[in-house]
Amino acid sequence: MQNMFPTLTTLTHAFGGCSPFAQHHSEPQSQRIPSKWLARHELYPAWSIGDDGKNKAAQLSDAAVAEFEKASSKAQEKVGKIEMYSPKFYAACTIGGVLACGLTHTAVTPLDLVKCRRQVDSKLYKGNFEAWGKIARAEGFRGIYTGWSPTFWGYSIQGGFKYGGYEFxxxxxxxxxxxxxxxxxxxxxxxxxxxxxxxxxxxxxxxxEAVKVRMQTTIPPFAKTTLGGISTITGKEGFAGLYKGLYPLWGRQIPYTMMKFASFETTVEMIYGYLPGSKSDYGKGAQTAVSFTGGYIAGILCAIVSHPADVMVSKLNANRQPGEAFGAATSRIYKDIGFAGLWNGLPVRIFMIGTLTGLQWMIYDYVKIFMGLPTTGGAPPVEKKN
Incomplete structure (x- = not known):
């Protein structure tokens, strides 16, 4: 009796590459006769959209790398060879810090705005999206970026001194x-x-920072521009009014930066220690990927360590009374919010600082590569055998 079910060979010829069964061919591929039932791929261009997308992305990536290499070569020719720990080296690191901190902090201004307002008044918004919606309806789209100008200038200055100073x-x-x-x-x-x-x-x-926090925590903002904010503060409180948040800023930023740099160096060293080969075996893209990973992990730790001080900085800049001593203002604010209040907005800040710190280290090391310098951190030194 003839078998009424199709054989595996028939199924293979009928469905071509779509068969879930393994295909076994004894003859070379060039000698195989295609089935007349096979679909003509040229009639179905949608089938190749994924491959086309991958190919175009690879081409764009290669073109971007080529342009980066070209620009890097021109910059290095103009500047000349940069010796490690020379004035040119520290200048390049300072520029890298300016770009790394100024650009990233400005980019996350919407997150920072909501964080600062919720730290000052935890009942103001229930969540980020609700906050952005309310701000956009009340102040327009520009309102979501309230404080971007002092953020950009302040953190550009800070980033230059921080990264350049750290290397020094x-x-x-x-x-x-x-x-x-x-x-x-x-x-x-x-x-x-x-x-x-x-x-x-x-x-x-x-x-x-004083101008930024006041802009973000007063509704409507007490000033529209950075210079306007500085003039308003100095007009009411004198030049000292710009620095009344310096001690809590040190209390927030110094532990933050200590954790940021030490944990980054340690994490990057551990990553290269686990990877096969040495750091020099990996290309520029891989090294900056390690920098981003190490920076993100460091950022999470930074956010946790520095968050109570960050809340106090926001509160002091927004609510400190003229002439009120630092200690008295701190005690008053702590009585109002308690220990739990010191952790308001922590999840938002972890996400913000983790992303921000990872991008900072990636940008910083890209600037180093651009100028012909090695990336930050590396594998542990090889122990000398006696």
């Missing part, structure tokens, strides 16, 4: 303790160098 102090303290002790106590060097850099950087950030 890391070398300074490393030379002070000697090479052998540096490898033994490198985490202490990272912590000390980052704290020293941030101490200076915050002096440049503080006036603009």
């Amino acid at each position: 102090f890391k070398k300074f303290y490393g030379d002070l303790v000697g090479e052998e002790n540096f490898h033994k106590y490198k985490t202490v060097v990272y912590l000390t160098a980052s704290a020293s850099a941030e101490l200076i950087a915050d002096v440049g950030l503080c006036p603009l």
